[in-house]
Amino acid sequence: MKKVSFRRSLFKLHSWLGLITGIFLILLGLSGSVLVFRTELDHFFNRDLLHVSSLEKTVPDQVLKNCYQTVISRYPNLDGIAWVNPDAGAGEAYNFRIYFNDARLMTYDLALISFDPNTGVILREGPASQFTPSFIEWLFQFHFSFQLGIPGAALTAIFGTTMLLSLLTGAIVYRKMLWKVLSFRVKINRKNWRTISSDLHRIVGVWSLLLNAVIFFTGFWMNMFAFKAKTWQNEMASTKANTPISVSPDQMYRRALSAMPDLEPTYVYLPTQPGRKFEVRGYTKGQLKLWGSGNSVRMDQQTGEILQISRFAEKPLGERIEATFFPLHVGNFGGLAVKILYVLIGLTPGLLAVTGFLLWWRRVRK
Template identity: 45%
Template sequence: MLKRTVTKWAFKAHGWLGLAAGIFFLLFGLTGSILMFRTELDRKIHPELHELAVGRKTAPVDQIYRHLAVRYPNLKKIVLHDFPVNSRDSYEFMIYKNQQGETEGYLYFVFVDPYTGKILHEGNYSAFSPSFFRWLYQFHYSLQLGMPGKLFSGIVGLVMVLSLITGLIIYRKHFWDALRFKNVLNFKNQRTAVSSLHRVIGVWAMVFNLILFFTGFWMNMDFFMPSGWKINPPIVNQTVAANMDLVIDQSKKIKGFSPIAVTMPTVS
Protein backbone atom coordinates (compact mmCIF):
# COMPACT_ATOMS: atom_id res chain seq x y z
CA MET A 1 0.00 0.00 0.00
CA LEU A 2 2.80 2.38 0.93
CA LYS A 3 4.71 1.57 -2.26
CA ARG A 4 1.60 2.25 -4.34
CA THR A 5 1.07 5.58 -2.59
CA VAL A 6 4.69 6.61 -3.08
CA THR A 7 4.58 5.61 -6.76
CA LYS A 8 1.34 7.53 -7.30
CA TRP A 9 2.79 10.62 -5.61
CA ALA A 10 6.02 10.28 -7.61
CA PHE A 11 4.06 10.00 -10.87
CA LYS A 12 2.24 13.28 -10.22
CA ALA A 13 5.40 15.04 -9.04
CA HIS A 14 7.35 13.72 -12.03
CA GLY A 15 4.82 15.18 -14.46
CA TRP A 16 4.70 18.60 -12.85
CA LEU A 17 8.45 18.81 -12.32
CA GLY A 18 9.12 17.79 -15.92
CA LEU A 19 6.59 20.29 -17.23
CA ALA A 20 7.97 23.10 -15.07
CA ALA A 21 11.58 22.55 -16.07
CA GLY A 22 11.08 21.16 -19.58
CA ILE A 23 11.07 24.48 -21.40
CA PHE A 24 14.27 25.53 -19.63
CA PHE A 25 15.80 22.12 -20.30
CA LEU A 26 15.21 22.78 -24.00
CA LEU A 27 16.49 26.36 -23.68
CA PHE A 28 19.69 25.45 -21.83
CA GLY A 29 20.25 22.47 -24.11
CA LEU A 30 19.92 24.60 -27.25
CA THR A 31 22.14 27.43 -26.02
CA GLY A 32 24.69 24.99 -24.65
CA SER A 33 24.82 23.14 -27.97
CA ILE A 34 25.44 26.38 -29.86
CA LEU A 35 28.17 27.38 -27.41
CA MET A 36 29.94 24.08 -28.02
CA PHE A 37 30.74 25.41 -31.50
CA ARG A 38 31.26 29.04 -30.47
CA THR A 39 34.95 29.09 -31.33
CA GLU A 40 34.48 27.72 -34.84
CA LEU A 41 31.45 29.91 -35.59
CA ASP A 42 33.12 33.01 -34.18
CA ARG A 43 36.12 32.57 -36.48
CA LYS A 44 33.85 32.33 -39.49
CA ILE A 45 31.80 35.39 -38.55
CA HIS A 46 34.70 37.59 -37.37
CA PRO A 47 37.74 36.90 -39.57
CA GLU A 48 39.05 40.39 -38.74
CA LEU A 49 39.84 39.08 -35.24
CA HIS A 50 41.41 35.80 -36.31
CA GLU A 51 43.15 36.58 -39.61
CA LEU A 52 45.68 39.22 -38.54
CA ALA A 53 48.84 40.43 -40.18
CA VAL A 54 51.85 38.54 -38.85
CA GLY A 55 54.38 40.75 -37.11
CA ARG A 56 58.07 40.26 -36.39
CA LYS A 57 57.72 40.06 -32.62
CA THR A 58 54.87 39.32 -30.22
CA ALA A 59 53.80 41.73 -27.51
CA PRO A 60 54.40 40.46 -23.94
CA VAL A 61 51.29 39.02 -22.29
CA ASP A 62 52.50 40.54 -19.03
CA GLN A 63 52.41 44.01 -20.60
CA ILE A 64 48.87 43.48 -21.92
CA TYR A 65 47.73 42.20 -18.52
CA ARG A 66 49.00 45.29 -16.73
CA HIS A 67 47.50 47.58 -19.35
CA LEU A 68 44.07 45.95 -18.92
CA ALA A 69 44.34 46.28 -15.13
CA VAL A 70 44.64 50.04 -15.64
CA ARG A 71 42.02 50.28 -18.40
CA TYR A 72 39.37 48.39 -16.41
CA PRO A 73 39.14 49.51 -12.76
CA ASN A 74 37.45 47.64 -9.91
CA LEU A 75 38.18 44.08 -11.06
CA LYS A 76 38.11 40.65 -9.46
CA LYS A 77 40.47 39.10 -12.00
CA ILE A 78 41.65 39.02 -15.60
CA VAL A 79 41.71 35.74 -17.50
CA LEU A 80 43.60 35.02 -20.68
CA HIS A 81 40.74 32.92 -21.99
CA ASP A 82 41.99 31.94 -25.45
CA PHE A 83 45.53 31.69 -26.74
CA PRO A 84 46.12 32.26 -30.47
CA VAL A 85 45.64 28.96 -32.31
CA ASN A 86 48.02 30.03 -35.08
CA SER A 87 50.32 32.91 -36.04
CA ARG A 88 47.42 35.03 -37.35
CA ASP A 89 45.07 34.65 -34.40
CA SER A 90 44.41 37.05 -31.52
CA TYR A 91 44.39 36.83 -27.73
CA GLU A 92 41.02 36.85 -25.99
CA PHE A 93 40.78 38.06 -22.40
CA MET A 94 37.84 37.77 -20.01
CA ILE A 95 37.49 40.67 -17.58
CA TYR A 96 35.68 39.95 -14.29
CA LYS A 97 34.46 43.18 -12.74
CA ASN A 98 33.77 43.50 -9.03
CA GLN A 99 29.97 43.42 -9.27
CA GLN A 100 28.26 46.45 -7.73
CA GLY A 101 24.65 45.39 -8.26
CA GLU A 102 22.67 42.16 -8.16
CA THR A 103 21.71 42.36 -11.84
CA GLU A 104 24.81 44.17 -13.11
CA GLY A 105 26.73 42.61 -15.99
CA TYR A 106 30.19 41.81 -14.68
CA LEU A 107 31.81 39.98 -17.62
CA TYR A 108 33.71 41.79 -20.39
CA PHE A 109 35.71 40.49 -23.32
CA VAL A 110 38.80 42.00 -24.94
CA PHE A 111 40.50 40.85 -28.15
CA VAL A 112 44.14 41.91 -28.45
CA ASP A 113 46.55 41.80 -31.37
CA PRO A 114 49.44 39.57 -30.19
CA TYR A 115 52.02 41.55 -32.19
CA THR A 116 51.07 45.16 -31.52
CA GLY A 117 49.25 44.74 -28.19
CA LYS A 118 46.44 46.85 -29.66
CA ILE A 119 42.86 46.21 -28.53
CA LEU A 120 40.89 45.03 -31.54
CA HIS A 121 37.45 44.53 -30.04
CA GLU A 122 35.94 44.79 -26.57
CA GLY A 123 32.54 44.79 -24.95
CA ASN A 124 30.18 43.60 -22.25
CA TYR A 125 28.77 40.06 -22.20
CA SER A 126 25.42 41.66 -21.37
CA ALA A 127 25.27 43.54 -24.68
CA PHE A 128 23.82 41.69 -27.67
CA SER A 129 25.46 43.70 -30.45
CA PRO A 130 29.24 43.54 -29.77
CA SER A 131 29.27 39.74 -29.65
CA PHE A 132 26.22 37.47 -29.90
CA PHE A 133 28.11 34.39 -28.68
CA ARG A 134 29.34 36.12 -25.52
CA TRP A 135 25.83 37.43 -24.87
CA LEU A 136 24.60 33.85 -25.34
CA TYR A 137 27.26 32.59 -22.92
CA GLN A 138 25.99 34.81 -20.12
CA PHE A 139 22.38 34.04 -21.06
CA HIS A 140 23.11 30.33 -20.75
CA TYR A 141 24.48 30.71 -17.22
CA SER A 142 22.26 33.43 -15.78
CA LEU A 143 19.56 34.32 -18.34
CA GLN A 144 21.18 37.78 -18.41
CA LEU A 145 19.64 38.45 -14.98
CA GLY A 146 22.79 38.52 -12.88
CA MET A 147 22.60 36.95 -9.44
CA PRO A 148 18.83 36.22 -9.59
CA GLY A 149 19.40 34.48 -12.91
CA LYS A 150 22.10 32.25 -11.45
CA LEU A 151 19.82 31.36 -8.55
CA PHE A 152 17.02 30.55 -10.99
CA SER A 153 19.35 28.38 -13.10
CA GLY A 154 20.35 26.52 -9.95
CA ILE A 155 16.68 25.98 -9.07
CA VAL A 156 15.99 24.60 -12.57
CA GLY A 157 18.90 22.20 -12.16
CA LEU A 158 17.56 21.08 -8.78
CA VAL A 159 14.04 20.64 -10.17
CA MET A 160 15.38 18.44 -12.98
CA VAL A 161 17.33 16.32 -10.47
CA LEU A 162 14.09 15.82 -8.49
CA SER A 163 12.31 14.94 -11.75
CA LEU A 164 14.92 12.25 -12.43
CA ILE A 165 14.57 10.84 -8.90
CA THR A 166 10.78 10.63 -9.18
CA GLY A 167 11.17 9.03 -12.63
CA LEU A 168 13.44 6.39 -11.10
CA ILE A 169 10.77 5.64 -8.48
CA ILE A 170 8.08 5.27 -11.15
CA TYR A 171 10.07 3.07 -13.52
CA ARG A 172 12.14 1.17 -10.95
CA LYS A 173 10.58 -2.16 -11.99
CA HIS A 174 11.39 -1.54 -15.66
CA PHE A 175 14.82 -0.01 -15.20
CA TRP A 176 16.92 -3.08 -16.03
CA ASP A 177 14.59 -4.13 -18.85
CA ALA A 178 14.81 -0.66 -20.36
CA LEU A 179 18.60 -0.82 -20.36
CA ARG A 180 18.40 -4.11 -22.27
CA PHE A 181 15.52 -2.96 -24.54
CA LYS A 182 13.59 -5.98 -23.32
CA ASN A 183 9.78 -5.95 -23.46
CA VAL A 184 9.53 -2.19 -23.02
CA LEU A 185 8.63 -0.82 -26.45
CA ASN A 186 4.93 -0.89 -27.20
CA PHE A 187 3.59 0.66 -30.40
CA LYS A 188 0.01 -0.52 -29.97
CA ASN A 189 -1.23 3.07 -30.12
CA GLN A 190 0.17 6.59 -29.93
CA ARG A 191 -0.12 6.86 -26.15
CA THR A 192 1.68 3.61 -25.39
CA ALA A 193 4.32 4.35 -28.04
CA VAL A 194 5.14 7.72 -26.49
CA SER A 195 5.09 6.26 -22.97
CA SER A 196 7.41 3.38 -23.80
CA LEU A 197 9.83 5.59 -25.72
CA HIS A 198 9.85 8.05 -22.84
CA ARG A 199 10.69 5.22 -20.45
CA VAL A 200 13.54 3.83 -22.54
CA ILE A 201 15.08 7.19 -23.47
CA GLY A 202 14.64 8.45 -19.91
CA VAL A 203 16.45 5.46 -18.40
CA TRP A 204 19.31 5.65 -20.87
CA ALA A 205 19.70 9.39 -20.42
CA MET A 206 19.28 9.36 -16.64
CA VAL A 207 22.95 9.20 -15.65
CA PHE A 208 23.95 11.83 -18.21
CA ASN A 209 21.12 14.18 -17.21
CA LEU A 210 21.78 13.66 -13.51
CA ILE A 211 25.41 14.70 -13.95
CA LEU A 212 24.45 17.58 -16.25
CA PHE A 213 21.82 19.14 -14.01
CA PHE A 214 23.44 18.39 -10.67
CA THR A 215 26.63 20.13 -11.82
CA GLY A 216 24.48 23.04 -13.07
CA PHE A 217 22.90 23.27 -9.62
CA TRP A 218 26.28 22.90 -7.88
CA MET A 219 27.87 25.70 -9.94
CA ASN A 220 25.20 28.11 -8.70
CA MET A 221 24.84 26.70 -5.18
CA ASP A 222 26.45 29.79 -3.61
CA PHE A 223 23.38 31.83 -4.57
CA PHE A 224 21.19 29.67 -2.32
CA MET A 225 23.00 31.24 0.64
CA PRO A 226 23.13 34.89 1.80
CA SER A 227 26.91 35.02 1.32
CA GLY A 228 26.41 34.51 -2.42
CA TRP A 229 24.48 37.80 -2.65
CA LYS A 230 27.11 39.89 -0.93
CA ILE A 231 28.10 43.05 -2.81
CA ASN A 232 31.73 43.93 -2.13
CA PRO A 233 32.84 47.58 -2.02
CA PRO A 234 34.86 48.96 -4.95
CA ILE A 235 38.51 47.98 -4.95
CA VAL A 236 41.73 49.32 -6.43
CA ASN A 237 43.30 46.90 -8.91
CA GLN A 238 46.64 45.42 -7.94
CA THR A 239 48.92 43.34 -10.12
CA VAL A 240 51.25 40.54 -9.08
CA ALA A 241 55.03 40.76 -9.26
CA ALA A 242 55.34 37.54 -11.27
CA ASN A 243 55.92 37.95 -15.01
CA MET A 244 53.02 36.34 -16.86
CA ASP A 245 55.10 35.41 -19.89
CA LEU A 246 57.54 33.56 -17.65
CA VAL A 247 54.68 31.78 -15.88
CA ILE A 248 53.24 30.63 -19.23
CA ASP A 249 56.66 29.55 -20.56
CA GLN A 250 57.39 27.55 -17.40
CA SER A 251 53.99 25.84 -17.50
CA LYS A 252 54.61 24.69 -21.08
CA LYS A 253 57.73 22.86 -19.90
CA ILE A 254 55.69 20.58 -17.64
CA LYS A 255 55.47 17.19 -19.30
CA GLY A 256 51.98 16.35 -20.53
CA PHE A 257 50.61 19.79 -19.63
CA SER A 258 49.40 22.40 -22.09
CA PRO A 259 47.97 25.65 -20.70
CA ILE A 260 44.61 26.66 -22.16
CA ALA A 261 43.94 29.71 -19.97
CA VAL A 262 45.68 31.85 -17.36
CA THR A 263 44.02 33.60 -14.42
CA MET A 264 45.72 36.88 -13.58
CA PRO A 265 44.75 38.32 -10.20
CA THR A 266 43.94 41.97 -9.60
CA VAL A 267 43.57 41.65 -5.83
CA SER A 268 46.24 40.80 -3.29
Protein backbone atom coordinates in the same frame (compact mmCIF):
# COMPACT_ATOMS: atom_id res chain seq x y z
CA MET B 1 -3.09 0.01 -1.42
CA LYS B 2 -0.25 1.98 0.18
CA LYS B 3 2.05 0.96 -2.69
CA VAL B 4 -0.40 2.30 -5.25
CA SER B 5 -0.88 5.53 -3.30
CA PHE B 6 2.89 6.04 -2.96
CA ARG B 7 3.50 5.41 -6.64
CA ARG B 8 0.66 7.76 -7.57
CA SER B 9 2.15 10.49 -5.36
CA LEU B 10 5.56 10.00 -6.96
CA PHE B 11 3.99 10.15 -10.40
CA LYS B 12 2.27 13.44 -9.53
CA LEU B 13 5.53 14.86 -8.19
CA HIS B 14 7.33 13.73 -11.33
CA SER B 15 4.69 15.39 -13.51
CA TRP B 16 4.62 18.70 -11.64
CA LEU B 17 8.40 18.97 -11.51
CA GLY B 18 8.46 18.66 -15.27
CA LEU B 19 5.57 21.07 -15.84
CA ILE B 20 6.87 23.82 -13.54
CA THR B 21 10.47 23.77 -14.75
CA GLY B 22 9.93 22.48 -18.29
CA ILE B 23 10.57 25.73 -20.19
CA PHE B 24 13.74 26.43 -18.18
CA LEU B 25 15.04 22.91 -18.77
CA ILE B 26 14.45 23.36 -22.50
CA LEU B 27 16.49 26.58 -22.43
CA LEU B 28 19.28 25.03 -20.37
CA GLY B 29 19.41 21.93 -22.57
CA LEU B 30 19.42 23.81 -25.88
CA SER B 31 22.03 26.34 -24.75
CA GLY B 32 24.15 23.53 -23.32
CA SER B 33 24.04 21.64 -26.62
CA VAL B 34 25.29 24.70 -28.48
CA LEU B 35 28.03 25.38 -25.93
CA VAL B 36 29.51 21.90 -26.38
CA PHE B 37 31.13 23.36 -29.53
CA ARG B 38 31.60 26.77 -27.94
CA THR B 39 35.18 27.38 -29.11
CA GLU B 40 34.62 26.00 -32.60
CA LEU B 41 31.44 28.05 -33.14
CA ASP B 42 33.08 31.22 -31.83
CA HIS B 43 35.93 30.78 -34.31
CA PHE B 44 33.55 29.98 -37.18
CA PHE B 45 31.10 32.87 -36.74
CA ASN B 46 33.76 35.45 -35.84
CA ARG B 47 36.53 34.38 -38.20
CA ASP B 48 36.54 37.75 -40.01
CA LEU B 49 36.32 39.74 -36.79
CA LEU B 50 39.19 37.80 -35.20
CA HIS B 51 41.50 38.07 -38.18
CA VAL B 52 45.10 38.30 -36.98
CA SER B 53 47.70 40.17 -39.02
CA SER B 54 50.74 38.37 -40.39
CA LEU B 55 53.91 40.21 -39.43
CA GLU B 56 57.49 39.10 -39.80
CA LYS B 57 58.59 40.98 -36.70
CA THR B 58 56.67 40.44 -33.47
CA VAL B 59 57.43 41.19 -29.82
CA PRO B 60 56.32 38.00 -28.01
CA ASP B 61 58.21 39.01 -24.87
CA GLN B 62 55.79 41.90 -24.35
CA VAL B 63 52.47 40.52 -25.62
CA LEU B 64 50.88 39.76 -22.23
CA LYS B 65 52.24 42.95 -20.72
CA ASN B 66 50.81 45.09 -23.52
CA CYS B 67 47.40 43.39 -23.35
CA TYR B 68 47.32 43.68 -19.55
CA GLN B 69 48.19 47.36 -19.55
CA THR B 70 45.59 48.09 -22.23
CA VAL B 71 42.87 46.38 -20.19
CA ILE B 72 43.65 48.04 -16.86
CA SER B 73 43.85 51.45 -18.54
CA ARG B 74 40.36 50.95 -19.97
CA TYR B 75 38.93 49.42 -16.77
CA PRO B 76 40.40 51.11 -13.65
CA ASN B 77 38.45 48.97 -11.14
CA LEU B 78 38.71 45.25 -11.84
CA ASP B 79 38.49 42.03 -9.86
CA GLY B 80 40.93 40.39 -12.28
CA ILE B 81 41.80 39.43 -15.84
CA ALA B 82 42.21 35.95 -17.33
CA TRP B 83 43.89 34.87 -20.54
CA VAL B 84 41.50 32.09 -21.53
CA ASN B 85 43.26 30.66 -24.59
CA PRO B 86 47.00 30.39 -23.89
CA ASP B 87 46.82 27.26 -26.06
CA ALA B 88 45.92 29.42 -29.08
CA GLY B 89 47.70 28.47 -32.26
CA ALA B 90 49.56 30.68 -34.70
CA GLY B 91 47.26 33.21 -36.34
CA GLU B 92 44.68 33.12 -33.53
CA ALA B 93 43.54 36.08 -31.45
CA TYR B 94 44.28 36.23 -27.71
CA ASN B 95 41.05 36.19 -25.69
CA PHE B 96 40.90 37.71 -22.21
CA ARG B 97 38.03 37.45 -19.76
CA ILE B 98 37.51 40.56 -17.67
CA TYR B 99 36.10 40.22 -14.15
CA PHE B 100 34.51 43.48 -13.03
CA ASN B 101 31.83 44.54 -10.57
CA ASP B 102 29.09 47.11 -11.17
CA ALA B 103 27.78 46.63 -7.59
CA ARG B 104 24.45 45.38 -8.92
CA LEU B 105 23.03 42.01 -7.92
CA MET B 106 21.11 41.28 -11.11
CA THR B 107 24.07 41.47 -13.49
CA TYR B 108 26.84 38.90 -13.75
CA ASP B 109 30.00 40.93 -14.29
CA LEU B 110 32.01 39.33 -17.05
CA ALA B 111 33.39 40.84 -20.25
CA LEU B 112 35.49 39.62 -23.15
CA ILE B 113 38.26 41.41 -25.02
CA SER B 114 40.33 39.97 -27.87
CA PHE B 115 43.68 41.22 -29.18
CA ASP B 116 45.77 40.75 -32.25
CA PRO B 117 48.95 39.51 -30.51
CA ASN B 118 51.15 40.85 -33.32
CA THR B 119 49.94 44.45 -33.20
CA GLY B 120 48.09 44.79 -29.89
CA VAL B 121 44.98 45.99 -31.75
CA ILE B 122 41.67 45.26 -30.01
CA LEU B 123 39.57 43.03 -32.27
CA ARG B 124 36.43 42.88 -30.14
CA GLU B 125 35.32 44.02 -26.70
CA GLY B 126 32.18 44.04 -24.61
CA PRO B 127 30.27 42.63 -21.62
CA ALA B 128 28.92 39.08 -21.76
CA SER B 129 25.46 40.48 -21.03
CA GLN B 130 25.38 41.84 -24.61
CA PHE B 131 25.86 40.33 -28.05
CA THR B 132 28.67 42.82 -28.79
CA PRO B 133 31.73 40.63 -28.14
CA SER B 134 30.12 37.34 -29.19
CA PHE B 135 26.72 35.67 -29.10
CA ILE B 136 28.46 32.52 -27.85
CA GLU B 137 29.84 34.44 -24.86
CA TRP B 138 26.36 35.83 -24.15
CA LEU B 139 24.92 32.31 -24.38
CA PHE B 140 27.57 30.98 -21.99
CA GLN B 141 26.57 33.53 -19.35
CA PHE B 142 22.88 32.87 -20.02
CA HIS B 143 23.41 29.13 -19.53
CA PHE B 144 24.66 29.43 -15.96
CA SER B 145 22.77 32.54 -14.80
CA PHE B 146 19.87 33.26 -17.23
CA GLN B 147 21.54 36.72 -17.49
CA LEU B 148 20.09 37.46 -14.03
CA GLY B 149 23.29 37.79 -12.02
CA ILE B 150 23.83 35.88 -8.77
CA PRO B 151 20.08 35.19 -8.27
CA GLY B 152 20.05 33.68 -11.77
CA ALA B 153 23.03 31.47 -10.93
CA ALA B 154 21.18 30.26 -7.83
CA LEU B 155 18.09 29.64 -9.96
CA THR B 156 19.95 27.41 -12.42
CA ALA B 157 21.36 25.44 -9.47
CA ILE B 158 17.83 24.96 -8.15
CA PHE B 159 16.67 23.73 -11.56
CA GLY B 160 19.56 21.28 -11.47
CA THR B 161 18.13 19.78 -8.28
CA THR B 162 14.57 19.72 -9.66
CA MET B 163 15.81 17.85 -12.73
CA LEU B 164 17.61 15.36 -10.50
CA LEU B 165 14.39 14.84 -8.53
CA SER B 166 12.47 14.45 -11.75
CA LEU B 167 14.94 11.83 -12.97
CA LEU B 168 14.82 9.97 -9.65
CA THR B 169 11.02 9.93 -9.42
CA GLY B 170 10.79 8.95 -13.08
CA ALA B 171 13.21 6.06 -12.55
CA ILE B 172 11.13 4.79 -9.61
CA VAL B 173 7.79 5.20 -11.39
CA TYR B 174 9.03 3.51 -14.57
CA ARG B 175 11.42 1.09 -12.85
CA LYS B 176 9.77 -1.94 -14.47
CA MET B 177 10.46 -0.43 -17.88
CA LEU B 178 14.19 0.21 -17.33
CA TRP B 179 15.50 -3.18 -18.40
CA LYS B 180 12.91 -3.55 -21.14
CA VAL B 181 14.04 -0.29 -22.71
CA LEU B 182 17.74 -1.07 -22.30
CA SER B 183 17.26 -4.51 -23.86
CA PHE B 184 15.39 -2.93 -26.84
CA ARG B 185 12.10 -4.67 -26.00
CA VAL B 186 10.15 -1.41 -26.03
CA LYS B 187 9.34 0.09 -29.41
CA ILE B 188 7.50 3.27 -30.32
CA ASN B 189 3.83 2.60 -31.01
CA ARG B 190 2.90 4.92 -33.89
CA LYS B 191 -0.84 4.42 -33.45
CA ASN B 192 -1.42 8.09 -32.49
CA TRP B 193 0.28 11.08 -30.85
CA ARG B 194 -0.56 9.76 -27.38
CA THR B 195 1.21 6.42 -27.82
CA ILE B 196 4.14 8.06 -29.61
CA SER B 197 4.67 10.63 -26.85
CA SER B 198 4.28 8.00 -24.12
CA ASP B 199 6.81 5.55 -25.59
CA LEU B 200 9.20 8.31 -26.61
CA HIS B 201 9.13 9.74 -23.07
CA ARG B 202 10.04 6.37 -21.56
CA ILE B 203 12.73 5.44 -24.09
CA VAL B 204 14.48 8.81 -24.14
CA GLY B 205 14.19 9.14 -20.36
CA VAL B 206 15.81 5.75 -19.71
CA TRP B 207 18.66 6.08 -22.22
CA SER B 208 19.57 9.60 -21.11
CA LEU B 209 19.01 8.97 -17.38
CA LEU B 210 22.60 8.47 -16.22
CA LEU B 211 24.29 11.17 -18.31
CA ASN B 212 21.56 13.72 -17.58
CA ALA B 213 21.96 13.00 -13.86
CA VAL B 214 25.72 13.62 -14.15
CA ILE B 215 25.27 16.84 -16.14
CA PHE B 216 22.62 18.34 -13.87
CA PHE B 217 24.41 17.33 -10.67
CA THR B 218 27.73 18.82 -11.80
CA GLY B 219 25.92 21.98 -12.95
CA PHE B 220 24.28 22.30 -9.55
CA TRP B 221 27.58 21.73 -7.78
CA MET B 222 29.48 24.34 -9.79
CA ASN B 223 26.78 26.94 -9.08
CA MET B 224 26.71 26.32 -5.33
CA PHE B 225 28.74 29.52 -4.89
CA ALA B 226 25.49 31.41 -5.54
CA PHE B 227 24.08 30.19 -2.20
CA LYS B 228 26.90 31.68 -0.12
CA ALA B 229 26.17 34.93 1.74
CA LYS B 230 29.70 36.18 1.02
CA THR B 231 29.08 35.93 -2.72
CA TRP B 232 26.03 38.19 -2.46
CA GLN B 233 27.89 40.65 -0.22
CA ASN B 234 30.87 40.86 -2.59
CA GLU B 235 28.55 41.42 -5.54
CA MET B 236 27.09 44.52 -3.88
CA ALA B 237 30.49 46.01 -2.93
CA SER B 238 32.31 48.27 -5.38
CA THR B 239 35.70 47.01 -6.55
CA LYS B 240 38.74 48.97 -5.42
CA ALA B 241 41.11 50.67 -7.85
CA ASN B 242 43.53 48.40 -9.72
CA THR B 243 46.87 47.53 -8.18
CA PRO B 244 48.98 46.73 -11.27
CA ILE B 245 51.43 43.86 -11.17
CA SER B 246 55.10 44.81 -10.87
CA VAL B 247 56.77 41.88 -12.64
CA SER B 248 56.25 41.40 -16.37
CA PRO B 249 53.45 38.82 -16.87
CA ASP B 250 55.35 37.43 -19.87
CA GLN B 251 58.35 36.79 -17.62
CA MET B 252 56.21 35.13 -14.93
CA TYR B 253 54.42 33.03 -17.56
CA ARG B 254 57.72 31.69 -18.92
CA ARG B 255 59.00 31.04 -15.41
CA ALA B 256 55.83 29.12 -14.50
CA LEU B 257 56.28 26.88 -17.54
CA SER B 258 59.91 26.30 -16.58
CA ALA B 259 58.83 25.34 -13.06
CA MET B 260 56.41 22.75 -14.48
CA PRO B 261 57.82 21.74 -17.90
CA ASP B 262 55.06 19.23 -18.66
CA LEU B 263 52.27 21.77 -18.11
CA GLU B 264 49.98 22.49 -21.08
CA PRO B 265 48.35 25.79 -20.04
CA THR B 266 44.65 26.46 -20.59
CA TYR B 267 44.12 29.46 -18.26
CA VAL B 268 46.33 32.29 -17.00
CA TYR B 269 45.06 34.58 -14.23
CA LEU B 270 46.43 38.13 -14.19
CA PRO B 271 45.54 39.80 -10.87
CA THR B 272 44.50 43.43 -10.48
CA GLN B 273 43.92 43.32 -6.72
CA PRO B 274 46.66 42.80 -4.07
CA GLY B 275 44.92 39.83 -2.47
CA ARG B 276 45.01 37.75 -5.67
CA LYS B 277 48.00 35.94 -7.20
CA PHE B 278 49.32 35.31 -10.70
CA GLU B 279 48.43 31.75 -11.70
CA VAL B 280 48.88 29.42 -14.67
CA ARG B 281 46.58 26.37 -14.88
CA GLY B 282 46.34 23.49 -17.29
CA TYR B 283 46.76 19.83 -18.11
CA THR B 284 50.00 17.87 -17.95
CA LYS B 285 51.29 16.00 -20.99
CA GLY B 286 49.60 12.64 -21.38
CA GLN B 287 46.95 13.42 -18.73
CA LEU B 288 43.36 12.37 -19.41
CA LYS B 289 41.24 15.46 -20.07
CA LEU B 290 38.59 13.94 -17.79
CA TRP B 291 40.73 14.86 -14.78
CA GLY B 292 40.41 18.56 -15.57
CA SER B 293 43.03 21.30 -15.61
CA GLY B 294 43.90 20.84 -11.94
CA ASN B 295 47.64 21.51 -12.28
CA SER B 296 48.84 25.01 -11.49
CA VAL B 297 51.73 27.31 -10.65
CA ARG B 298 51.01 30.34 -8.42
CA MET B 299 53.34 33.32 -8.17
CA ASP B 300 53.57 36.63 -6.33
CA GLN B 301 52.93 39.26 -8.99
CA GLN B 302 54.95 41.91 -7.13
CA THR B 303 58.13 39.89 -6.62
CA GLY B 304 57.91 37.05 -9.18
CA GLU B 305 58.43 34.47 -6.42
CA ILE B 306 56.88 31.04 -6.97
CA LEU B 307 54.45 30.44 -4.12
CA GLN B 308 52.99 27.05 -4.98
CA ILE B 309 53.31 24.28 -7.55
CA SER B 310 50.22 22.10 -7.47
CA ARG B 311 49.82 18.82 -9.35
CA PHE B 312 46.52 17.04 -9.81
CA ALA B 313 47.99 13.65 -8.82
CA GLU B 314 49.10 15.03 -5.45
CA LYS B 315 45.73 16.50 -4.44
CA PRO B 316 43.34 14.86 -1.94
CA LEU B 317 40.80 12.40 -3.36
CA GLY B 318 37.88 14.80 -2.85
CA GLU B 319 39.56 17.55 -4.86
CA ARG B 320 40.48 15.11 -7.64
CA ILE B 321 36.87 13.95 -7.89
CA GLU B 322 35.63 17.54 -7.94
CA ALA B 323 38.13 18.37 -10.71
CA THR B 324 36.23 16.00 -13.02
CA PHE B 325 32.95 17.91 -12.63
CA PHE B 326 33.64 20.58 -15.24
CA PRO B 327 34.79 18.14 -17.98
CA LEU B 328 31.85 15.85 -17.18
CA HIS B 329 29.48 18.81 -17.44
CA VAL B 330 30.71 20.23 -20.75
CA GLY B 331 31.89 17.05 -22.51
CA ASN B 332 35.36 18.29 -23.49
CA PHE B 333 37.22 15.14 -22.45
CA GLY B 334 36.75 12.65 -25.28
CA GLY B 335 36.96 14.10 -28.75
CA LEU B 336 34.30 14.56 -31.40
CA ALA B 337 32.24 11.44 -30.58
CA VAL B 338 31.77 12.50 -26.95
CA LYS B 339 30.88 16.05 -27.98
CA ILE B 340 28.20 14.81 -30.39
CA LEU B 341 26.81 12.59 -27.63
CA TYR B 342 26.62 15.61 -25.31
CA VAL B 343 24.83 17.64 -27.99
CA LEU B 344 22.19 14.91 -28.29
CA ILE B 345 21.86 14.55 -24.51
CA GLY B 346 21.41 18.31 -24.24
CA LEU B 347 18.31 18.01 -26.42
CA THR B 348 16.70 15.35 -24.23
CA PRO B 349 15.47 17.60 -21.35
CA GLY B 350 13.46 19.59 -23.89
CA LEU B 351 12.10 16.45 -25.53
CA LEU B 352 11.16 14.99 -22.14
CA ALA B 353 9.47 18.26 -21.15
CA VAL B 354 7.40 18.33 -24.37
CA THR B 355 6.38 14.65 -24.27
CA GLY B 356 5.69 14.92 -20.53
CA PHE B 357 3.43 17.91 -21.16
CA LEU B 358 1.54 15.97 -23.87
CA LEU B 359 0.99 13.07 -21.46
CA TRP B 360 -0.23 15.47 -18.78
CA TRP B 361 -2.57 17.21 -21.25
CA ARG B 362 -4.04 13.85 -22.26
CA ARG B 363 -4.90 13.08 -18.63
CA VAL B 364 -6.39 16.55 -18.14
CA ARG B 365 -8.60 16.16 -21.17
CA LYS B 366 -9.79 12.79 -19.92
